[in-house]
Amino acid sequence: MSLGLLAQTCTSAYLYGLPMVLPQLRHAGHLSLATAGWLVAAPSIGLLTSLIAWGVVVDRRGERDVMALGLALAAGCLLLAAPLHGFAARFILLLLAGAAGGAIPSASGRVVMGWFDAHERGTVMGIRQTAQPLGVALAAITFPPLANAFGVGWALVLPAALSLLVSGLVLWFVVDPVRPLPVAASVSVESPYRTATLWRLHASSALLVIPQFAVGAFALEFLVTQRHWSTVDAGRLLFGFQLMGAVGRIAAGRWSDRAGSRLGPMRVIAGVAAATMVAIGIGAARHSLLAVIALGIGVVVTVADNGLGFTAVAELAGTSWSGRAMGVQNTGQNITASLTPPLLGALIAAAGFATGFAVVAVFPLIAVLSTPVAAETGRVRRRVLTT
Numbered sequence: 001m002s003l004g005l006l007a008q009t010c011t012s013a014y015l016y017g018l019p020m021v022l023p024q025l026r027h028a029g030h031l032s033l034a035t036a037g038w039l040v041a042a043p044s045i046g047l048l049t050s051l052i053a054w055g056v057v058v059d060r061r062g063e064r065d066v067m068a069l070g071l072a073l074a075a076g077c078l079l080l081a082a083p084l085h086g087f088a089a090r091f092i093l094l095l096l097a098g099a100a101g102g103a104i105p106s107a108s109g110r111v112v113m114g115w116f117d118a119h120e121r122g123t124v125m126g127i128r129q130t131a132q133p134l135g136v137a138l139a140a141i142t143f144p145p146l147a148n149a150f151g152v153g154w155a156l157v158l159p160a161a162l163s164l165l166v167s168g169l170v171l172w173f174v175v176d177p178v179r180p181l182p183v184a185a186s187v188s189v190e191s192p193y194r195t196a197t198l199w200r201l202h203a204s205s206a207l208l209v210i211p212q213f214a215v216g217a218f219a220l221e222f223l224v225t226q227r228h229w230s231t232v233d234a235g236r237l238l239f240g241f242q243l244m245g246a247v248g249r250i251a252a253g254r255w256s257d258r259a260g261s262r263l264g265p266m267r268v269i270a271g272v273a274a275a276t277m278v279a280i281g282i283g284a285a286r287h288s289l290l291a292v293i294a295l296g297i298g299v300v301v302t303v304a305d306n307g308l309g310f311t312a313v314a315e316l317a318g319t320s321w322s323g324r325a326m327g328v329q330n331t332g333q334n335i336t337a338s339l340t341p342p343l344l345g346a347l348i349a350a351a352g353f354a355t356g357f358a359v360v361a362v363f364p365l366i367a368v369l370s371t372p373v374a375a376e377t378g379r380v381r382r383r384v385l386t387t
Contacts, residue, residue: 003174004108006166007067008131009138011101013079013159014094015043016132017139019217019341020238021155023224023231024147029087033221037345040217041338042091046098054193055106059320063107064174070103071167078160082153106326126253129307130246133299136216137242144235164181192317198325200372201316205309206332207367211273211301213340214360215280219295222385226284227292230276231387241299244275248304253311262312263373270303274364276301281358306333316375 018025018040026036058066072141074097081093108128143155192198223234252269256262276298283291310329348356 002145003166003170004067005128005131005134007071007104007163007170008108009135010071010159010163011074011104012132012135012167013139013162014074014156015047015101015135016213016216016337017096017136017143017159018043018094019141020143020153020220021147021231022217022221024144024152028152031087033349034342034346035087037095037217037327037341037343038058039091041341042094042167043098043101043253043361044334044338046095046100046341047102048098048331048338050099050102051105051330051334052324052327054103055323058103058106059323062176064170064176066103067107067174068170070100070107071163071170073100073103074098075160075163075167077304078156078163082156082160084153102327102330105330106323118180121249123253125311126250126307129249129310131254132306133242133245133249133303137239137246140220140235140242144231148231188196192321192325193297197372198313198328199373200370201263201309201313201375202329202332204270204367204371205305205313205329205357206336207363207370208266208270208273208302208305208309209333209336210340210363211277211298211360212279212306213337214344214357215295215298215302217341218344218348218353219299219358222284222295222361223292226287226353237296237300241296243317245303248300249307252304252375253307256308256311261373261376262308262315263371263376265309266305266312267368267371267373269301269308270364270367273302273305274361277357277361277364281354281356281361284352284357285354312376 022036022040025031025039026033029036029039031039054070077093077097077100080095081090084090084093139155141161142158146154146158218235218240220231223229223237224231229237252265255265259265276294278364279294280291280298283289283294310326313325313329314322344356344360347359
């Protein structure tokens with residue numbers, strides 16, 4: 001689990017941490033906010049193109065080698081992108097780095113599902129899912145000073161070096177979980193997608209990524225341009241909140257284990273996320289400290305649901321489909337993750353931060369309604385609690 005966490009942390013640093021150098025990216029490339037948003041989104045766009053394919057490979061070939069290969073390929077792309085300055089070349093290499101990073105979520109997720117029982121998976125998956133806020137926290141505390149001192153490219157060298165290191169550790173130490181006996185060719189494993197449950201869960205999880213990336217992509221930009229903070233000071237503040245977000249993911253996982261439910265807590269978190277986005281919008285409109293406080297709360301709250309959705313998908317899909325289902329889950333989430341920065345950036349540029357965050361509140365409200373909590377009653381909940 002520890003190496004899976006490290007692998008996902010390295011990947012998350014460049015997948016989701018580039019907003020920490022958004023002001024430097026804009027200045028260096030003379031980019032508009034919307035155009036810079038596409039550059040920030042490039043790794044997520046690449047990620048979503050490869051997740052399902054990597055999930056199929058993991059289901060068939062195992063976890064260790066796939067994780068190590070993905071980390072090594074991503075590191076190579078990042079090192080090639082670091083010295084470049086042109087938008088197009090850097091966008092393509094960041095796209096490829098994201099595609100290589102698609103190996104990590106399904107592989108590390110299957111390791112957790114394979115080595116831990118159902119009554120502890122929520123907590124363990126919550127720990128594993130702390131990788132995203134930890135990766136962003138790493139970016140927040142290191143990327144701005146590196147970019148200020150040596151140039152934006154050095155913000156890519158750090159996660160590349162770490163990815164190469166962890167790739168070697170994965171090959172050396174990770175042991176694939178015991179896999180179930182092969183199913184006879186004449187016996188077909190029923191697809192979990194025959195009913196609407198997984199589709200609704202994927203949709204809800206994707207909707208909840210929008211407030212997460214609204215805060216993640218534009219919190220630092222808001223603090224710098226609207227509150228007149230330095231990039232380093234804003235990065236330090238967000239570093240602290242990202243660490244709190246990591247703790248929140250673990251707490252949400254523990255809550256789900258004790259409650260015997262993943263989706264009930266997920267629905268509650270969706271409601272809190274919606275309220276937080278409204279608070280940020282109000283604070284931004286009034287130019288008050290409320291916006292800063294609500295942004296901090298948003299950093300914590302909007303990441304808390306991710307482990308719950310991921311664990312529920314794997315449990316509902318079953319062993320034979322879990323790699324593919326987690327690939328679909330991540331694909332849906334990264335579609336919204338990749339679209340949020342450029343589209344919300346365009347909206348903020350046209351209408352302001354207050355309107356932008358207020359609009360974002362609509363999406364977690366929809367997730368409150370679409371999360372299939374009733375699926376955890378009866379047959380599904382019994383499987384979650386006893387497998």
